[in-house]
Amino acid sequence: MKKIGFLSFGHWTPSPQSQTRSAADALLQSIDLAVAAEELGADGAYFRVHHFARQLAAPFPLLASVGARTRRIEIGTAVIDMRYENPLYMAEDAGAADLIAGGRLQLGISRGSPEQVIEGWRHFGYAPPEGETDADMARRHAEVFLQVLQGEGFAKPNPRPMFPNPPGLLRLEPHSEGLRERIWWGASSNATAIWAAKLGLNLQSSTxxxxxxxxxxxxxxxxQIRAYRAAWAEAGHARAPRVSVSRSIFALVDDRDRAYFGRGGKDEDSIGFIDEKTRAIFGRSYADEPDALIRQLAADEAIAEADTLLLTVPNQLGVDYNAHVIEAILTHVAPALGWR
Structure with a gap:
């Protein structure tokens, strides 16, 4: 069995060819797609976070809204760039969203990816001190965030507060019990996957x-997934870890699918650079008739290793079509692969 959800980048553009022409469209359609996905039996609604871009950005109002409109589906991010985050304020937002959702938040965080502007985190008021990289800063923010999610008091109370305090040091409120175990790290290297395992974070690995x-x-x-699981076992954590991978997968089951994706997926991996020094490999996408698609996916070793698969959706094609994309995978592909 495998959990299957969708991952939306929430692109929008004021173009006649797009069904998502404004930020309001992207947000409201994201909520509607999560509701539709839950009705179809999908397991997760996940959203990407990008700053300075015509995409989804501030995640917590969206996560809380999806939580209020749904009852069962997991709600998450993949991923929040921790270079931009105040970890204490983020812990309050995350706690509130998780309580609204009834404990269904699955929050993916990371050091971030190439961004729209130069050192955008500086505009948010953050800069690494001398001797520290922006990646170091992101991991430091993450460690503070994880610490305060434990729910332990750390702040000395005012002896003359506006409202009565409980005894002892104060923690951040609202606190959502169990959220700490539902934090994921988006790792691009084997080393950061091992680091995440040692900290007791679930693993998100993308394309x-x-x-x-x-x-x-x-x-x-x-x-990478096997190295992560080995590090998890060595760390001696009590619970089992979770691992997700994301893929662009389209089953061609009607004329719309063939019109949009009938020329097939990207059959081969590609190589590029995510910064001046880091050579990266980008995974292929899949688009084919269900029988052929099933054979191709059965050969994907990383999908086989993961317990959760996130389907990246072309959100600008509209809610109805994206619900169809998800339904086609759940109906025509997942059962044959033993995922359902």
Whole structure:
């Protein structure tokens, strides 16, 4: 069995060809798609976070709104760039959203990806001190965030407060019990996956990673997952970890599918650079008739290793079509692969 959800970047553009022409469209349609996905039996509604872009940005109002409109589906991010975050304020937002959703938040965080502007986190008031990189700063923010999610008091109370305090040091409120175990780290390298395992974070691995061996993407990603699980076992955590991978997958079951994706997916991996030094490998996409698609996906070693699969959706094609994309995978592909 495998959990299957969707991942939306929430793109919008004021173009006649787009069904998502404004930020309001992107947000409201994201809520509607989560509701539709839950009705179809999908397991998760996940959203990407990008700053300075015509995409989804501030995640917590959206997560809380989805939580209020749904009852069962997991709600998450993949991922929040921790270079931009005040970890204490973020813990309050996350706690509130999780309580509204009844404990269904699955929050993906990371050091971030290439961004729209130069050092955008500086505009948010953050800068790494001398001797620290922006990636170091992101991990430091993450560690503070994880610490305060434990719910332990750390702040000395005012002896003359406006309202009565409970005894002892104060923690951040609202606190949502169990949220700490539902935090995921988006890792692009094997080393950061191992770091995440040691901290007791679930693992999110997307469609790109550092090209560390020159092997095909899905083989490198599967090796990353196995290294993560080995580090988790060595750390001695009491619970089992969770691992997700994301893929662009389209089952061609009607004329719309063939019109949009009938020329097939991107059959091969590609190589690029995510910064001046880091060579990255980008995984292929899949688009084919269901029988052929099933054979292709069965050969993807990383999907086989993961317990959760996130389907990246073309959100600008509208809610109805994206619900159809999800339903086609759940109906025509997942059962044959043993995912359902």
């Amino acid at each position: 790109l990673k550092n090209d560390e061996t020159g092997e095909p993407f899905h083989i490198q990603q599967a090796a």
